[in-house]
Amino acid sequence: xxxxxxxxxxxxxxxxxxxxxxxxxxxxxxxxxxxxxxxxxxxxxxxxxxxxxxxxxxxxxxxxxxxxxxxxxxxxxxxxxxxxxxxxxxxxxxxxxxxxxxxxxxxxxxxxxxxxxxxxxxxxxxxxxxxxxxxxxxxxxxxxxxxxxxxxxxxxxxxxxxxxxxxxxxxxxxxxxxxxxxxxxxxxxxxxxxxxxxxxxxxxxxxxxxxxxxxxxxxxxxxxxxxxxxxxxxxxxxxxxxxxx
Amino acid sequence: xxxxxxxxxxxxxxxxxxxxxxxxxxxxxxxxxxxxxxxxxxxxxxxxxxxxxxxxxxxxxxxxxxxxxxxxxxxxxxxxxxxxxxxxxxxxxxxxxxxxxxxxxxxxxxxxxxxxxxxxxxxxxxxxxxxxxxxxxxxxxxxxxxxxxxxxxxxxxxxxxxxxxxxxxxxxxxxxxxxxxxxxxxxxxxxxxxxxxxxxxxxxxxxxxxxxxxxxxxxxxxxxxxxxxxxxxxxxxxxxxxxxxxxxxxxxxxxxxxxxxxxxxxxxxxxxxxxxxxxxxxxxxxxxxxxxxxxxxxxxxxxxxxxxxxxxxxxxxxxxxxxxxxxxxxxxxxxxxxxxxxxxxxxx
Amino acid sequence: xxxxxxxxxxxxxxxxxxxxxxxxxxxxxxxxxxxxxxxxxxxxxxxxxxxxxxxxxxxxxxxxxxxxxxxxxxxxxxxxxxxxxxxxxxxxxxxxxxxxxxxxxxxxxxxxxxxxxxxxxxxxxxxxxxxxxxxxxxxxxxxxxxxxxxxxxxxxxxxxxxxxxxxxxxxxxxxxxxxxxxxxxxxxxxxxxxxxxxxxxxxxxxxxxxxxxxxxxxxxxxxxxxxxxxxxxxxxxxxxxxxxxxxxxxxxxxxxxxxxxxxxxxxxxxxxxxxxxxxxxxxxxxxx
Numbered sequence: 001x002x003x004x005x006x007x008x009x010x011x012x013x014x015x016x017x018x019x020x021x022x023x024x025x026x027x028x029x030x031x032x033x034x035x036x037x038x039x040x041x042x043x044x045x046x047x048x049x050x051x052x053x054x055x056x057x058x059x060x061x062x063x064x065x066x067x068x069x070x071x072x073x074x075x076x077x078x079x080x081x082x083x084x085x086x087x088x089x090x091x092x093x094x095x096x097x098x099x100x101x102x103x104x105x106x107x108x109x110x111x112x113x114x115x116x117x118x119x120x121x122x123x124x125x126x127x128x129x130x131x132x133x134x135x136x137x138x139x140x141x142x143x144x145x146x147x148x149x150x151x152x153x154x155x156x157x158x159x160x161x162x163x164x165x166x167x168x169x170x171x172x173x174x175x176x177x178x179x180x181x182x183x184x185x186x187x188x189x190x191x192x193x194x195x196x197x198x199x200x201x202x203x204x205x206x207x208x209x210x211x212x213x214x215x216x217x218x219x220x221x222x223x224x225x226x227x228x229x230x231x232x233x234x235x236x237x238x239x240x241x242x243x244x245x
Numbered sequence: 246x247x248x249x250x251x252x253x254x255x256x257x258x259x260x261x262x263x264x265x266x267x268x269x270x271x272x273x274x275x276x277x278x279x280x281x282x283x284x285x286x287x288x289x290x291x292x293x294x295x296x297x298x299x300x301x302x303x304x305x306x307x308x309x310x311x312x313x314x315x316x317x318x319x320x321x322x323x324x325x326x327x328x329x330x331x332x333x334x335x336x337x338x339x340x341x342x343x344x345x346x347x348x349x350x351x352x353x354x355x356x357x358x359x360x361x362x363x364x365x366x367x368x369x370x371x372x373x374x375x376x377x378x379x380x381x382x383x384x385x386x387x388x389x390x391x392x393x394x395x396x397x398x399x400x401x402x403x404x405x406x407x408x409x410x411x412x413x414x415x416x417x418x419x420x421x422x423x424x425x426x427x428x429x430x431x432x433x434x435x436x437x438x439x440x441x442x443x444x445x446x447x448x449x450x451x452x453x454x455x456x457x458x459x460x461x462x463x464x465x466x467x468x469x470x471x472x473x474x475x476x477x478x479x480x481x482x483x484x485x486x487x488x489x490x491x492x493x494x495x496x497x498x499x500x501x502x503x504x505x506x507x508x509x510x511x512x513x514x515x516x517x518x519x520x521x522x523x524x525x526x527x528x529x530x531x532x533x534x535x536x537x538x539x540x541x542x543x544x545x546x547x548x549x550x551x552x553x554x555x556x557x558x559x560x561x562x563x564x565x566x567x568x569x570x571x572x573x574x575x576x577x578x579x580x581x582x583x584x585x586x587x588x589x590x591x592x593x
Numbered sequence: 594x595x596x597x598x599x600x601x602x603x604x605x606x607x608x609x610x611x612x613x614x615x616x617x618x619x620x621x622x623x624x625x626x627x628x629x630x631x632x633x634x635x636x637x638x639x640x641x642x643x644x645x646x647x648x649x650x651x652x653x654x655x656x657x658x659x660x661x662x663x664x665x666x667x668x669x670x671x672x673x674x675x676x677x678x679x680x681x682x683x684x685x686x687x688x689x690x691x692x693x694x695x696x697x698x699x700x701x702x703x704x705x706x707x708x709x710x711x712x713x714x715x716x717x718x719x720x721x722x723x724x725x726x727x728x729x730x731x732x733x734x735x736x737x738x739x740x741x742x743x744x745x746x747x748x749x750x751x752x753x754x755x756x757x758x759x760x761x762x763x764x765x766x767x768x769x770x771x772x773x774x775x776x777x778x779x780x781x782x783x784x785x786x787x788x789x790x791x792x793x794x795x796x797x798x799x800x801x802x803x804x805x806x807x808x809x810x811x812x813x814x815x816x817x818x819x820x821x822x823x824x825x826x827x828x829x830x831x832x833x834x835x836x837x838x839x840x841x842x843x844x845x846x847x848x849x850x851x852x853x854x855x856x857x858x859x860x861x862x863x864x865x866x867x868x869x870x871x872x873x874x875x876x877x878x879x880x881x
Contacts, residue, residue, distance in 0.1 A: 054461060080463035094454035105451050108444055109463035115444060116265075159463065327688055331695070374865055378872045381624055381687050382823065386864065388626065389816035393861050400852050503812065507699065514692070548703025554696030558689065559675065 007032040007163050007194040013062035015048055022048040024218040033192045037205045040215035041239050046198045050167045054086045055079040083111040083162030087152045087169050093140040100136035103154045110159025126154040146177045166197040170204055295420035307423050309532050314430035316513045316524035318480035321437045322473045324518035325449035328380045332387035333509045335394045336364045336478045338500035340485025345411040345495040357486045364482025365475050372471035395501035415490035422491050433480050437521055511554050517564025526565045595728040596845050602738045604841020606799055609741040611821035611833045613793030619827050620765040620785035624687055626694040629815030630701035631790050635797030636806045640714050650718055657798055658791045665790025669783045705808040715805040737799040744795055761785050813857055820864045826874025
């Protein structure tokens, strides 16, 4: 029934916290090798959605499928081994470990398991890909924020994930870093990776996404290409209020 | 599993993977080889102790050996995860009591095996119940565990009508004890060393750094913690079983004494819990200090233990190892700035 | 039937002990493993008072409570605050405070051993039976229960009707937000810690009226207080009160029907049940 060429299928997913409905009957699909942008004003439920997909939270209703397999009821570690990797809104490093070890951490237990020399070479290659060279033995706490983000990205890629979730990965970057960051994600996109990004940076959305889903107060208010969605009256109203619609 | 997997990423078969892992594991770096040789030499030297002394010094040596084993197996679990276990005495006591209770019924080696299995099972039960939630619950649970087991054992003896004190009258020389315990300690070290190089060891370090990240990297954190806890506790139970004949009279308050748990924790913290031989650096000075204190101030030992503990927590939080590494870093820094200065002058 | 009443009497007295730890863990965020030792110190203090003066032990509360308050404030200031300052996360603070208070508990035990020796201490006060529904109950238990209820109620009212109490409750809910509304969080934490210690000492004083104490009993009380606080849900003081009664009943049931030496086992069984069924406690809320 569920088409396996759809990387991520969200069907009628809801999440309730007591009386608050953070995510209300959301449905959308992310086809394989495409990039989908999940956008919306603050508090719209985007990060909750990411947490539901990655397994950090359990949905109150609805189902989530990863390449045809139901993941909505599974623990996060299992979902990771099935091929889902994510970054965090606020970077989460392994503070007592080196840069290389941080990247390796992603590659040992995930979707594609590596160890020993194979793991080391693979991690080094990833570090080079994200633009970090010569720092592999530095303790991560010594790195700048953008470099830590690169490490987190490399860590997420280390397990050869089928779907990559980027939770506001471009947040907190200055204009130069932003250009580098967008270029990096563009590179991943050219490689054919399947990516779901949650973002506020509209430039990134416009240039990276094949499709967009807009959330506001937990419900989906628009879906389509970036151009369609960003000129949608409802979307503009959600972000800027009635006056500018 | 999903059909999309086939052909998309060629995962090697499990057998090839295992063979590859074993071959990788057998490869030792130069540093590792040097470390192992050094350890072997030191251990061989230590093993000769019974030939040098058979009185007080040997007795001290036995204490050091036991605590080295207990502290290292404690660090095996509590070091990387930061879950402070206060329950060493519970498992030690269980091992001791299995020997004491069964000494007239079953051969000694069998009792040791039973002690190991019982300790492991008990640890598995506790681990499954408490290690899936926040670490603080585990610590609290472990706090009263020894006392709980003591109460249950006392009650059991009361119900069965046996006296609370049991005699374990197996004749064995001090040298024999020393070598038995040394073998156990060596095994503990080898197992710790092996795990440290393995995926399990890596998983535990990741868990200790950030459990959320660990989970999202695909680690079954509960299982990893439980496995380590079981291994650590099994060693404590075996240690108790081996020590029982030495004490010859076993009583619940002695076997499950909170002092033991406390001493193991303090020695491990003193030495440093993030390196394999860290606890050893805490065991040796502390055991000697303890002998001194309990001889000179017998009625203030508890008080002084507490003070010593606080001193360590406040001033040496990363243990002696931490101090040494800080010193090396500083000296390294000095050396580097010295080099830089010389280079500058040279260029002039 | 007498199990139920005795259990309730015991539970009520336990409630005081648990409230002490609730303040220290819920507000000051310090997992105080020395809590039981403070309780035992309170018991010893009352024992000494009664043996020396023969006045009603309840009078000892007059000097014990302020003394314990000051002592615990000092402990917080000198020993705990440096840990709060150097901790980089709540998790690390918990580990550090557990280790530090563990060490403090040994100092307490050592101190008590040095001053009072290792024997069991008990005294007989109001040991006359009072008949309720045809069964005899110790007047001392009833007096302790009433004392505990009075103190608990006063504390509860203070927490809910005064500004200082409101400040403490705010810090318990969200320390950083409390700071933002100009509540002096370090001071509130110190206050909570000191108050918690005073309450624990008072609890020990009341318990000494009908229980036998020795210097090493602290850990058992710490455990029981911890089990109660966890069972009730760390954030809600009403949960602790309900849990205290549950523990009191469970303990008395086990002591009467099975063996009086298994009271800790009863507490552990409850602990395990809560951990397996609802780890956030009866009235607690699961944090997502």
